[in-house]
Amino acid sequence: MVSLRVSNYRRVDSNRMAGRKRKSKKGKSSGAAGLLLSLLFVLLLAAGALAWLVLTPFGPQGETFVELAPGSSSTRIGEQLEASGVVRNQYAFVLLRLIKRGPLRAGEYRFDHPVPMIDVYSRIARGDVFTKAVTVPEGASIFEIAAKLQQAGFGEAQDFLQAAVSEVGLVADLDPHAKSLEGYLFPDTYRFARKATPAQIAATMVRRFRTQAEQLGLKGNMHAVVTMASLVERETALDNERPLIASVFTNRLAKNMPLMTDPAVIYGLELSGRWRGVIHKSDLSYNTPYNTYLHAGLPPGPIANPGLKSLRAALEPAQTDYLYFVAAGANPQGRSLFSRTLDEQEHNVAGYREAVKKAGGG
Numbered sequence: 323m324v325s326l327r328v329s330n331y332r333r334v335d336s337n338r339m340a341g342r343k344r345k346s347k348k349g350k351s352s353g354a355a356g357l358l359l360s361l362l363f364v365l366l367l368a369a370g371a372l373a374w375l376v377l378t379p380f381g382p383q384g385e386t387f388v389e390l391a392p393g394s395s396s397t398r399i400g401e402q403l404e405a406s407g408v409v410r411n412q413y414a415f416v417l418l419r420l421i422k423r424g425p426l427r428a429g430e431y432r433f434d435h436p437v438p439m440i441d442v443y444s445r446i447a448r449g450d451v452f453t454k455a456v457t458v459p460e461g462a463s464i465f466e467i468a469a470k471l472q473q474a475g476f477g478e479a480q481d482f483l484q485a486a487v488s489e490v491g492l493v494a495d496l497d498p499h500a501k502s503l504e505g506y507l508f509p510d511t512y513r514f515a516r517k518a519t520p521a522q523i524a525a526t527m528v529r530r531f532r533t534q535a536e537q538l539g540l541k542g543n544m545h546a547v548v549t550m551a552s553l554v555e556r557e558t559a560l561d562n563e564r565p566l567i568a569s570v571f572t573n574r575l576a577k578n579m580p581l582m583t584d585p586a587v588i589y590g591l592e593l594s595g596r597w598r599g600v601i602h603k604s605d606l607s608y609n610t611p612y613n614t615y616l617h618a619g620l621p622p623g624p625i626a627n628p629g630l631k632s633l634r635a636a637l638e639p640a641q642t643d644y645l646y647f648v649a650a651g652a653n654p655q656g657r658s659l660f661s662r663t664l665d666e667q668e669h670n671v672a673g674y675r676e677a678v679k680k681a682g683g684g
Contacts, residue, residue: 375409375410375414376414376440380436380438381407381437381442382408382433382434382436383434383436385432385433386406386407386408387452387516388403388433390402390431393428394426394428396419397412397416399415399426399446400412400416400419403442409442415442415443418440424447426446426447427446427448427449427451429449429451429452429515430451430517431450454475454513454516455511456470456471456474457510457511458470458509458511458512458527458627460509460555460631461509461555461556461559461628461632462507462626462627463625464486464503464504464507464627467482467507468480468482475516476514481520482523482524485519485523485524486502486507486524487502487503489525490503493506497544497545497623501622501623503527503528504552504626504627505552506548506627507627534630534633539637540637545623546620548628549620549621549624550571550620551568551635552627553567553571553583553585553586553625554567554628554636555627556625557585557647557658558658563657563658564631564632565639565640566644566658568635568636568639568640569639569644570642570644570647573643573644575619575620577645578618580615580616580618581618582614584601584649587601587605587606587608587613587614587615588601588625589625590612590613590621591608591610593612596608612625646660646667647659647661648667648671659673
């Protein structure tokens, strides 16, 4: 009987210990679940805060510029954006970078209204830098380009004119005789950074010229071709007349006749500071190297910056025996009048004057 009681006591103690173990395991499981729930709650809060920082619009109400230097770290970019009032929190931007990955592009960015941080990030990732557009028309001279750049806010016109001379080395391989970049600043619409220098602007335009010249297959005496193209460009705006104008100049050069083209005379007056806005009879006898009434042959260099069609016309002039023309710009009928002989030219000039009278020009 004694042994039976002892055995029973052992079974009771064993049951009690098993119960305590079950309770201990259950306690540990509940603690771990609570910790996980707490951690999940913190993560949800953090995710919500990040979503609010990233997706809620924020930013300046007025124009604000931020310039990101090449090689800037995410931390540095975030600091600049927060300091400029473009994003709420620089660390959120850095975290967004870690999530999105990919390069961020240097340059100057313009912000003028609140946007979500994700939009700010996307703009910088795309390299959507701030630029200003400048359109250089075909046939514009360095003087006209300089004036346009000044009007667009790219410094003083004189600064660009100086760069057009000092940066002539940009075309030394194309035209060793060039005294300036005149003729090699390709006409087009450009977008320049707000702080672009005259030298940078000139280099961009020369690069565009090189690209177009290569596509055109421009070879040989570049100086002569571009100079001829600039004369063609200034004499007509009509595409179908360009090869004809080029043929007149080519034929006159072959006969050693002076080209007698007013745009070249005007250019010489501009270089001399004597251009009065209207060409006078006395200007035709004023001696400059560009006075094609006094000097036979091509002028010393281009008088403007020709477009692709005038360059092509200079390369491939029409095959004609024309020696004279009345330019379209001087004809109320809106087209040039070509002639083979001086008598025909005088007849065309008389017709032009009559047309001017009928148009009320005196």
